[in-house]
Amino acid sequence: MSTLNPEISFIPSEEDMEHILSWTCFPSSNWSEIMSCYDRKCLVVAKLEGRPIGFLAYKYETVCIFISIADVHPERQNKGVAKLLVSALCERYRNSRYKALNLYCSPKESQxxxxxxxxxxxxxxARKNRNEVYMYRIFGDACEVMPADEKMGDTANVVQIFDSEVPRDDDPASWYAAIDFDQGSNKLNKPLLFFGNEKWQIRISTGGVERFRGRYVDYDRKSDVYECLYIEELKGPGFR
Incomplete structure (x- = not known):
């Protein structure tokens, strides 16, 4: 597969958009979404010889960036254009409040x-409709969430995540993340980010003692993060 080396731009022109319209096969409803992202300056394009050959249209969530629509010129596909666009998007927001990209695969085969x-x-x-395919890519600094089949060891500070709302006491966790703190505070030095179901149970232990057991949604009801499980500071009576 030969690769291309296009120019990446986060400020496409109206002429660029007209050119994209000439080759993209999306229906009018999708084009409306593309232009909405363009108006909000949430569209990145790859240009070769001054003309767009691919783009990503995206939206800001709370700590994630949702890729609404992406396309590459039919004659430029399988040449690394989408990879370059994603890499550029990750690099642009690497040191921002945003930690990950997420998207809905339509068609499913795009996964x-x-x-x-x-x-x-x-x-x-993780999603109510199990026929839908959602994907993510974490690019920011965050705790590493590991499958529970990899040994947790003697981790004193840990968040365990279960793939059910009310697991039995002897049910093992499905995932875990070792956590650490900024000195003298309950703030994690790296936030925990996980694309699970908000009703799944989590268990938080510090100093080897369990401090919280319950559904993620009940852990911090004041959180404004809706797109994923996200913990950047331990809150509640057990952590004072």
Whole structure:
């Protein structure tokens, strides 16, 4: 596969948009979304010889960036254009409040292309509609969430995540993340970010003692983060 080296631009012109319209096959409803992202300055294009050959239209969530629509010119596909666009988007926001990209695969078959450029599937049962395919890619500084089949060891400070709302006491966690804190505070030095179901149970232990057990949604009801499980500071009576 030969690769291209296009110019990346986050400030496409009206002429660029007209050119994209000439080759993209999206219906009018999608084009309306593309132009809405363009108006909000949330569109990045790859240009070769001054003309767009690919783009990503995106939206800001709370701590994630949702890729609404992406396309590459039919004659320029499978040449690394989408990978370059994603890399540029990650680099642009690497030191911002945004930590990850997420998207909905439509058509479903597009998941295989996203996999090739570093996206992962949401865990099973994370979404209400299990027929929908959602994917994510974490690019910011965050705790590493590990599958529970990898030994947790003697981690004193840990968040365990279960893939059910009311697991039995002897049910093992499905994932875990070792956590650490800024000196003298309950703020994590790296936030925990996980694309799970808000009703799944989490258990938080510090100093080897369990401090919280319950659904993620009940842990911090004042949180404005809706797109993922996100903890940047331990809150509540157990952490004072």
């Amino acid at each position: 295989f292309a996203w996999e090739k450029i570093g996206f992962n599937h949401y865990p099973k049962r």
